[in-house]
Amino acid sequence: MFVLELTYTAALESIEEALPRHIAWLEEHYAAGTFLASGRKVPRDGGVILAVGGDRARIEALVATDPFVRAGLTQYRVTEFLATTTAPELAAHRQQLPG
Template identity: 85%
Template sequence: MFILELTYTAALERIDEALPQHVQWLNGHYAAGTFLASGRKVPRDGGVILAVGQDRARIEELVATDPFVRLGLTEYRVTEFLATVTAPALEAHRQQLPA
């Protein structure tokens, strides 16, 4: 599982202009089952996405397709972790520690 942390590198006016493109991008990855949750950080200086995937390189490729990245509006920090304990709603994404 991955935590994708966005940090805005542009003024909020530019973020708001590109927001519809970013939301469309998010919706596509929700439909594909890659994204589980997302939202703005408080204070509003970026956002967070909870994502699933087996391969960090693939997640990093996916992040590069975000319109916010393509337009130079944000930077991402990708954190991979093993979700060994989950709420029942996320049980399908529970992971095992490597042997």
Template identity: 75%
Template sequence: MFVLELTYTAPMERIDEALAQHVRWLKGHYAAGTFLASGRKVPREGGVILAAGQDRGAIEALVATDPFVRLGLAEYRVTEFLATVTAPALEAYRQQLPA
């Protein structure tokens, strides 16, 4: 499981201009089953995405395709964690500690 922390590196006007492209990108990854939750940080200086996956390299490649990143408007911090305890709704994503 991954926490993807997005930090804006451009003025908010440029973020808003690219927002529709970013939302389409998000929706595609929700449809693929990779993204579980996302939203804006408060204050609005970026966002956070909860992503399912086992391969850090694949997740890092995926965030590089975000229009915000491709347009030079934001950077990602990727944090991997083992979701060993979950809410019932996320039980399918529960992970085991390595032996």
């Protein structure tokens, strides 16, 4: 599982202008089952996405397709972790520690 942390590198006016394209990108990856949750950080200096699927290289390639990234509006920090304990709603995404 991955925590994708966005940090804005542009003014909020530029973020707002690109937001519809970013939301469409999010919806595409929710439909594909890759994104589980997302939202703005407080204070609003970026956002967070909880993602699953594939390996780190695949997730980093996906991040590079975000319209915010393509427009130079944000930077991502990708953190991989093993979700060994989850709420029942996320049971399908539980992971095992390497043996």
